[in-house]
Amino acid sequence: xxxxxxxxxxxxxxxxxxxxxxxxxxxxxxxxxxxxxxxxxxxxxxxxxxxxxxxxxxxxxxxxxxxxxxxxxxxxxxxxxxxxxxxxxxxxxxxxxxxxxxxxxxxxxxxxxxxxxxxxxxxxxxxxxxxxxxxxxxxxxxxxxxxxxxxxxxxx
Amino acid sequence: xxxxxxxxxxxxxxxxxxxxxxxxxxxxxxxxxxxxxxxxxxxxxxxxxxxxxxxxxxxxxxxxxxxxxxxxxxxxxxxxxxxxxxxxxxxxxxxxxxxxxxxxxxxxxxxxxxxxxxxxxxxxxxxxxxxxxxxxxxxxxxxxxxxxxxxxxxxxxxxxxxxxxxxxxxxxxxxxxxxxxxxxxxxxxxxxxxxxxxxx
Numbered sequence: 001x002x003x004x005x006x007x008x009x010x011x012x013x014x015x016x017x018x019x020x021x022x023x024x025x026x027x028x029x030x031x032x033x034x035x036x037x038x039x040x041x042x043x044x045x046x047x048x049x050x051x052x053x054x055x056x057x058x059x060x061x062x063x064x065x066x067x068x069x070x071x072x073x074x075x076x077x078x079x080x081x082x083x084x085x086x087x088x089x090x091x092x093x094x095x096x097x098x099x100x101x102x103x104x105x106x107x108x109x110x111x112x113x114x115x116x117x118x119x120x121x122x123x124x125x126x127x128x129x130x131x132x133x134x135x136x137x138x139x140x141x142x143x144x145x146x147x148x149x150x151x152x153x154x155x156x
Numbered sequence: 157x158x159x160x161x162x163x164x165x166x167x168x169x170x171x172x173x174x175x176x177x178x179x180x181x182x183x184x185x186x187x188x189x190x191x192x193x194x195x196x197x198x199x200x201x202x203x204x205x206x207x208x209x210x211x212x213x214x215x216x217x218x219x220x221x222x223x224x225x226x227x228x229x230x231x232x233x234x235x236x237x238x239x240x241x242x243x244x245x246x247x248x249x250x251x252x253x254x255x256x257x258x259x260x261x262x263x264x265x266x267x268x269x270x271x272x273x274x275x276x277x278x279x280x281x282x283x284x285x286x287x288x289x290x291x292x293x294x295x296x297x298x299x300x301x302x303x304x305x306x307x308x309x310x311x312x313x314x315x316x317x318x319x320x321x322x323x324x325x326x327x328x329x330x331x332x333x334x335x336x337x338x339x340x341x342x343x344x345x346x347x348x349x350x351x352x353x354x355x356x
Contacts, residue, residue: 048219049350050253078348080219080317107317109348110310110326122311123290123351139289140351 020077020085022103025112031074031102032116032128038070039131039151044104044116044124046078047091051141052125056097058144062151063099071151073099078124080105129154178287181343185297185304188282190245190275193262198273200243200297200304207239208298208307208334210327213277213288215246216264217255218350221291223316225268228292231312231327232272240296240331242272247283247291252353280354290349296330296340307334310345 034040043059045052056075063073075097077088084103092101106112113122117137120126127138129147131154138146179185189199200209212228214221232242250257258276265274277283286295296308308330313322330340 046219048217050353051351105317107315107321109316110314110345113346113348120346121289122346122348124349125351 020088020101020103022085022105024106025104025115026106028076028102028104028106029112029115032130035132037131038072039066039129039154041071041073041147041151042076042128042130043074044076044078044126046124047087048079049124053095055125055141055143056095058142058147059099060097061144062147065148066151075099075101077101077103079103080107131155179285179295179306179309181306181309183306185295185306186285187304188285190277190282191258192273192275193258193265193270198243198275200299201302203241205239206241206299208296208331209304210235210240210242210331211286211295211297212242212244212292212312213247213283213286213290213295213352214244214292215248215253215256215350216260217248217253218291220316220349224292224312227312227319229268229271234328235331236271238331238335240334244270244272244274245277245282246274247277247280247288248353249280249355252355256353280352283352288352290347290351292349293347294327296327296334298334308340308343310342311347316348 031040031042041059041062045056047053059073059075062071079088088101088103109122113120116126117128119137120139123139125141127142129136129150134154136150136154187200189197192198200206203209210231214224214228228242228244235241246256246261248256250260254260261274261276288295292312294308294310294312295306297304298307308327310326312325312327314324314326315322326342326345329342333340
């Protein structure tokens with residue numbers, strides 16, 4: 001009995017808590033230069049960042065509408081502090097966000113901000129959309145229609 | 157084709173428009189007058205004996221700003237007596253972030269024991285003049301007579317998360333150079349931060 005309860009709890013926990021990869025920028029960097037036929041939509045955000053949280057549903061919407069069209073949405077969380085994975089997991093469940101989330105843990109920000117895009121000066125949110133060597137960068141909050149238009153343009 | 161040209165010209169115009177008003181290293185900065193948490197208005201011209209200033213756009217709500225609070229206090233304690241006081245400015249619109257209201261600024265400054273003025277950019281003009289885009293965002297100015305020259309723009313150091321793991325103190329290095337009448341070796345870095353909150 002006790003065993004089945006703990007098994008049940010264990011199953012619930014695995015289902016509930018999403019696993020996140022935590023990377024430094026060097027590990028993450030190849031994600032910005034993949035040379036395949038997928039269009040990558042990569043957003044820098046954090047749970048405490050109000051405009052970031054406001055635009056999250058737009059990215060989720062993009063993920064769903066372009067599900068079978070070789071578009072990949074990656075949300076790069078810059079959250080830090082105690083129990084960050086647990087907090088993220090709860091937050092994403094609550095907001096119903098199912099896009100891939102990666103935690104970027106690289107506190108020497110000056111060393112990598114310019115490698116994301118030389119126009120980026122480090123203010124959150126920021127979004128890179130690219131396919132092979134064509135790319136577009138937003139250093140601000142974006143809407144679904146801007147994202148969709150950019151993706152469609154890159155695929156024209 | 158036409159669409160492309162239009163788009164490119166738009167990009168060009170917006171790039172020019174954005175760059176026209178932001179300070180670059182070497183530019184002269186314009187003084188300002190803003191309300192401090194004690195209710196008094198402060199200008200840089202009030203600091204007769206200063207050799208320069210560490211102007212930091214910062215705020216209450218942003219975790220990066222919070223992570224740097226103690227380091228900003230230390231900077232002020234160390235460099236005020238050498239002629240480079242910290243001048244902190246909150247550029248955010250409290251209508252968007254209630255935690256950055258004037259009252260909340262007063263509260264936070266008291267809790268942390270800020271040793272420097274914490275000014276409120278109520279009209280959101282000063283940060284636009286500087287070209288600040290986030291909190292925290294540092295501008296080191298040197299003073300020569302009435303002229304204020306931008307000497308460094310960027311981040312405080314190379315580890316926002318952990319003070320003890322910092323290996324490059326950009327702001328301290330820049331001030332130390334200026335104190336020896338030398339140009340800082342590094343005059344520009346990119347700081348991670350929370351975008352400045354404004355309605356437009």
